[in-house]
Amino acid sequence: MTTLVENPVARSTRAEMLRMRKWPAVWVTVAVWVALALVFGYLFPYLSYRTGDLSFAGDGDTRDQLLAEMLPAALPTVLVQGLPMFGGALALVLGAIVAGNGYGWGTWKTVFTQGPSRTATVGGSLTALTVTVVGILALTLVLFTGVSLLVTATESQALAWPSAGALAESFAGGFLVLEMWALIGYALGTVARGPALAVGLGLVWALVVENLLRGVGALLGPVEAVTEVLPGTAGGSLVGALVDVATNPNETPGVLDVLSGGQALATVLAYCVGLVVLVLVVVRRRDVT
């Protein structure tokens, strides 16, 4: 039997990209993220700006500040500020369904008998998931850029772009936060052998439990120490460092200044590496029934 592509990870990645590209659930997840990001990033601030109702979405900002946050120069901030909460939760859902559904449908069983090793197969799946995460962030950036240009033109503002370095830093940081949550979802889907439990537990953890623990941590020192290494804290702090939340208070849910930028980056990277290792170990060792 002759094969067109010899590298098994590349073959697996091509296969996973095909099935993810044609999966309506992936597009629904992307659409929900895009809608939430546009509504909270631009629509509500713009309505607040136009109506003058500062309590609507402005977090007490002045109208000038609201307008400035919708212009292209603010892209690095707007791009990432929704990631710790909505973006992370939806990335978790994406990772959980990509890994978990295959056990219920029996597709992992079929895939594991096609030739590539389990390591290569999962490597391909994770690569495809990563490409999707990058694609989601790139799509978000393109849409945000378009909307911010629209606001610039509508409000007759001078066009000013952010520095390429700031934009790249924001994109890279945002990618790491989304990737970490997507990998958490993938790991949960793998361990649970299905998406339902993984999504349920993951969302409860990301949206509820971590916030509760941080609340308790303010009262109990040992709990506070634990909360500092949790993924929500790390992702929120990384975004907090990118938007400089320490000097520019930002009320966006999930954006934190608990850890320094360096600590947050190291923790997020540790989660990414650790989760990949966990998934590979579990998949390589388990019986597929």
Add this chain to the structure above:
Amino acid sequence: MNDLVVQTDGLTKRYGDRLAVDSVSMTVRRGEVYGFLGPNGAGKTTTLRMMLGLIRPTAGTASVLGTTAGRPDVTARVGALVEGPGFFPYLSGRDNLRVMARYRGLGENAVEAALARVDLTDRAGDTFKAYSLGMKQRLGVASALMGDPELIVLDEPTNGLDPAGMADMRALVFSLARGGQTVLLSSHLLTEVQEICDRVGVINGGRLLREARVDELRGEASLRVRATPEDTAIAVAMRVAGEDAVRRTPLGLELAMTADGAPALVRDLVTAGVDVHEVSPTERSLEEVFFEMTSEAPTTKEKAA
């Protein structure tokens, strides 16, 4: 070249207290159609999963195509449909095969050839979830055939197929064997196995009870004779067929001889004054042999107890 495509040695799988597969040692030879028989829950699928590397044996070894089962270089040369087709429900049949072809590093032509082989080209654009059980099964077989693997493992491939579909599947398996491919066919449809398999292994309660050619398993052909008086008939039959070849049964005499000897036997019986009521060739079906074997075998529960 090694003639053994599959060789297991003491293959065992235990789940807690339950022994699912108990020291199975079997062989599948190159180019043959091997039938793996057993009732539901006998351990067939668990054994096949171990051969494909999907589950790890608790003990024993499985060698496929000359090397350890489950290694990627082996898996790439094996096509398998194990315990029902597992495909992405939102994708069309064709796209599902495209995904699997990409995993195998195969091109579009392999997909179309496989679809045509199972007569699914016309419905290849429909989503998998819209397929009937039989169509899903055919897609699973198509996936197993992609790239002309050396060994094809089909676990209950006729599940859900209508009679015409089952006949098509039998013809397909015949054509695979004629093309030199080795087929390991797991089934509990005994007439199906009797028709298309060269050798069979019978498993029950996790244990391999017997491995033999189908004709060996069914035993020699025999003649059934009803004649009176029976004692005279027995004496004549022993003279013609041999003393050890005659057995008295509730249905008459059973003679271990082929139908070729019937005319001479009848002539001698009539000459001896015996009234001959019936002479008929009998051959045990695989089904009869199977039920004899599996009714004697202990169940997994009994063994665990």
